[in-house]
Amino acid sequence: MGVLDREAGEIHAKIVYWGSAGAGKTANAQVIHRKLKKDHRGELQVMKTASKPVARYELLPVELGSVRGLKTSIHLNTTPGGDAHEDERRTLLDGVDGVVFVADLRPDRHEATVASLEELKGHLGSYGRELEDLILVVQYNHRDEADENALDKLHRRLDVKPASQFECIASDGTGVLACLTAISKLILARIRQQADADELASATPEPAPQKAAPAQEELGSDDDDEVEIEIEMADVEDESAAGGFRLVTAGSAEIADGALRIPVRLIEESTGREIDLSLRLSLES
């Protein structure tokens, strides 16, 4: 799991891109490798499974540079597909800090997507962990190959509460870096928070429970959670700088008290921050 080493001045974290076969995990890794400046990433390594039939997955070291004075590195890996490679997928989850769950929006892949989420939960359980323990970001991918209802349908079936979610077209890069930026920030904030809490605990030999509680709250305050990271990009269109919000539906519309209520969610493109709103339209009789 994530390491913050103040003496060495370093933070290390691990992100796994998880999802059913064909969901777009490899496409994500390729886009990240292509778009990040060379000094912000290592080589994209295409790994092969030890078991047969041989399947491929990717490893990519990402260097975020100095984040609040600490040299920050992220180990990113995708997973191989296929029933034969469940054990290898499980191994790749060891020590993970955050998962980008690549959910395939194509209707004929919803079943496989749900199964993939179940597999993820099962493997985490084998490490004594739960989905809720780690930072989960859902990437609804293949956006270009599904209609507007697909997201709602799949979202309901997955029944998870991700820290953030994105709609992406990984094959052309849409949304990929915004998704990586969001999960990186969330993970780094958590690692720092944990390290601060550990330091506080070890600095207080006989902690009085009544006093520890407010200190903990302070550490978890919103301000403290904000980690400024910049993922620089090579000379390509900077999608995270595009600014603005994306609007997605966040549930079914309802008619009540002569008005139509439509739950919607605004997602800030650059950070993944979500704002839930309800549109209320009065019905003229």
Ligand SMILES: Nc1nc2c(ncn2[C@@H]2O[C@H](COP(=O)(O)OP(=O)(O)O)[C@@H](O)[C@H]2O)c(=O)[nH]1
């Ligand atoms: N149209 C479209 N194709 C995609 C998208 N994401 C990935 N692909 C393509 O789908 C295929 C499978 O993607 P890949 O990244 O290999 O899936 P993986 O099995 O999860 O690693 C490749 O041909 C990708 O180029 C997308 O959002 N839209």
Ligand SMILES: [Mg+2]
């Ligand atoms: Mg792949």
